[in-house]
Amino acid sequence: MLSRRAALMIGAGLAAAPMLVQPVLAEGGLDTSNSAPSDLSGLTRIKRELVAPPEVHEHEQVALGGPRIVEFEMRIQEKEIQIADDAWLQAMTFNGSVPGPMMVVHEGDYVELTLKNPPTNMMQHNIDFHAATGGLGGGALTLINPGEMTKLRFKATRAGVFTYHCAPGGPMIPWHVTSGMSGTIMVLPRNGLRDQHGEPVAYDRIFYIGENDFYIPRDQNGAFKRYPDHGEAYPDMLEVMNKLIPSHVVFNGRVGSLTGDNALKAKVGERVLMIHNQANRDTRPHLIGGHGDLVWEQGKFNNPPAVDLETWFIRGGSSGAALYQFRQPGLYAYVNHNLIEAVNLGATAHVKVEGEWNNDLMEQLVAPTPYDADLEIRTALP
Structure with a gap:
């Protein structure tokens, strides 16, 4: 109570x-008593x-x-x-x-x-x-x-x-x-997803990422306040909310929820459908080291998907979908590309991808090594 x-x-x-x-x-909700019930018995x-x-x-x-x-x-x-x-x-x-x-x-x-x-x-x-x-x-x-x-x-x-x-x-x-x-x-x-040409496309994995903006009040010393129940929290939280500046912007409920031991996992060659939801604020997902092969930015599958996006836009109060086939192994970062919100406030996830490296796609030609900066300056002088 x-x-x-x-x-x-x-x-x-x-x-x-x-x-x-x-x-x-x-009282009791909408009056639908005059509506005939649907016969779905079959x-x-x-x-x-x-x-x-x-x-x-x-x-x-x-x-x-x-x-x-x-x-x-x-x-x-x-x-x-x-x-x-x-x-x-x-x-x-x-x-x-x-x-x-x-x-x-x-x-x-x-x-x-x-x-x-x-x-x-x-x-x-x-x-x-x-x-x-x-x-x-x-x-x-x-x-x-x-x-x-x-x-x-x-x-x-x-x-x-x-x-x-x-x-x-x-x-x-x-x-x-x-x-x-x-x-x-x-x-x-009913017939599944279709690419930009209307051809069938399937996914091997699905990642469901919910982005939340939280508004946690601070005390006079700058520490985040903790409350015994919702009623006690409401007045202070409302004051922070109305300033429209979140204290945290996170994926799946907390900072680090999808990093470290909780990182998402995939394999080279797999097609992953990434679903991103933000119920309150605009956001801009980006997969560092990858792309959106097919992106339903507005989230509606009967519309042709956009192709090869680097970053896509999710309106507040909506969900979007992006399909990507991983081509290289390693650790990928999936972020809100407002990098302040990604790095400082928490909107970052990691994807650990297993498989064989493809030098044709990326290759380190020279490992980090010292060089003679003074010689470079001298040879550049007239």
Whole structure:
């Protein structure tokens, strides 16, 4: 149950800020009682078990037969997470991970999500699918209090990668999103991905990278503050958020989450589909030492992909996809190419690639060695 102090703080924030459209339009949600239910009894049902990023649950790249009803279940977890060696966040999460897990279906499938808000949580939550049509992306039909659950079904009518996020109304929306409540759903074309010529293309691996901007307050000594619960954190966090200057910009929930022992792995010759989501701010992914062979920068697979991009642009509130075939072994850095955010604030991942080096693509002709700089100067004089 929300503490009286937390309720007062959050209520004060609500009263002070302009409201967006409220996700629930009547008691109990939207009135759909006059709508005839869809008869989907003839469709096959399949249940997918969600997995934590950067992994993605098992799926087919080309649809097997006609449309299906694809069932998912997610629990909302409010919990403290460590986002850097010296910083903690009172996070709000889908299924306990930041970002929330990726869901994969095919165009024409029906997504059926069971969403649960355990009684141990403090907040109302919902889910807004950018891939869905109607009712604020499902937000109008999924707002639930602690101890409640709901079930939403929508038809995946457009192919691509799309953001989903929590959107409970007013100033709660940016707070919940910047506290970790966002993720991606991928709607594949039924016949799979196509290159710029319309020819089929497949991937050997998939990397799912969620980029988050966090706003952690500091104390009078400059140290990051730590809070016992969300209600205590809200006023200070709101003040930092409204300055639009993040304290951290990270991949998959914390600084270093995809580096060192947690680095992503691939092999020379493998085609890797890199999915990048940013629910709040613009970003610009770049693979140092590689390229985007095929890039769906706007994330929509029915549009022809761009070819051979060095850096691509992901709009805030969207997801994008890039396919790259690794050609050389070694350690690659995948970064937000605002290098201040990559190096100083945390938006860096590593990819360790195994295989044989190809000197035709790159070769060191002279190893680092001293040279006579004075001689170079003397011979350059007239």
